[in-house]
Amino acid sequence: MKISTKSRYGMRFMIDLAQHYGEGPIALKDVAERQSISKKYLEQVVAPLSSKGLLSVTRGYMGGYQLSRSPEKITLEDVVSASEDGLDLMDCISGHIRCDRADGCTSQKVWGGLQQTMRDYLASKTLADIISA
Template identity: 55%
Template sequence: MRIATKTRYALRFMIDLAEHESEGRIPMKKIAERQLISKKYLEQVVAPLSEAGLITVTRGATGGYAIARPAREITLDEIVQATEGDLYLLDCLEGSFDCPLSMRCSTQRVWKGLEHAVTSYLRGITLEDALDLEPSVD
């Protein structure tokens, strides 16, 4: 399992929005500067977040981005789902992989358990929780 750069940046983007929520709509340029991510790349990151209903987008001179729900109601799993879909440790767990050992594989339950643990962990952490995990940059 490898988390894509797009997902890592989506999480940073969402944490930034939550952290600066009191400022209202935040321009992409500000977020890009604070997160040291190119504006062009962030533009690709926001599309799936918007489609998933996690952010609101307002165009125009006074436009910007904001989280669509309170930070305490958005889980990290929702962010991962928006950018990656389901996380699979191995191809054989995805279901589309044809393995001759799948019916008698002795390790498959181990990997499914680990996959479940990761998903449960992400479902158990909200964006608000993630703010508390972030190191202070004062």
Template identity: 40%
Template sequence: MKISTKGRYGLTIMMELALRYGEGPTSLKSIAEKHQLSEHYLEQLISPLRNAGLVKSIRGAYGGYILSKMPEEITAGDVIRVLEGPISPVDFTEEDDPAKRDLWIRIKNSIAEVLDSTTLAHLIAYQDDGSEPGSYMFYI
């Protein structure tokens, strides 16, 4: 499974909204400018996220978008499934070799476990400190 720009840019939008959670609405224009992305493309991505109940739109001069839940309650898997569809490394049928089918299922489950255990809060915390999760600093 290859994550397209829809999934990657969708996560970018959601991480920006998570960074600004509780500060009021954020415009897509500001996100597009910060990340040098097409505002028009982001507008196409925000609609399915809104329809899925992950974001809310706020109208008006100071409007924009906010997360509908806390960053700790929205996973990368939620975002990817909305924008990319079901998580599956390959399409396979019941007629496939059982050993290969088992491999594809294990890969699918592993990918899903990582995406579903990674929240927006995890992603922005990782972005803020720049270190790898679980990395340690040793002083000698």
């Protein structure tokens, strides 16, 4: 199981904005330089974060991105869910599909437990927790 590059970069982007919270809009190129991520790729990374309401965008001269809420109110679950389009490890656990073995599947409990542990951990940490650590 791997976390996608989009999620990893999304997390780095959001942590960077949290470190500069209260400074006004931050230009994408500035974050790209600080994080050593190409601006073009970062544009793709911020799109789902913005569409999920985690970012405020200011266009034009002196424009840029900033967190839509304080770092204390954005969890790591918010960030990863936006980047990954959810946190479901397997479709059968989330209830999106039903496989033929669902009623007697003992391994489903393992994957369900892992998914819940991951979700609980990410939900328990905020961007503020990360930047203060």
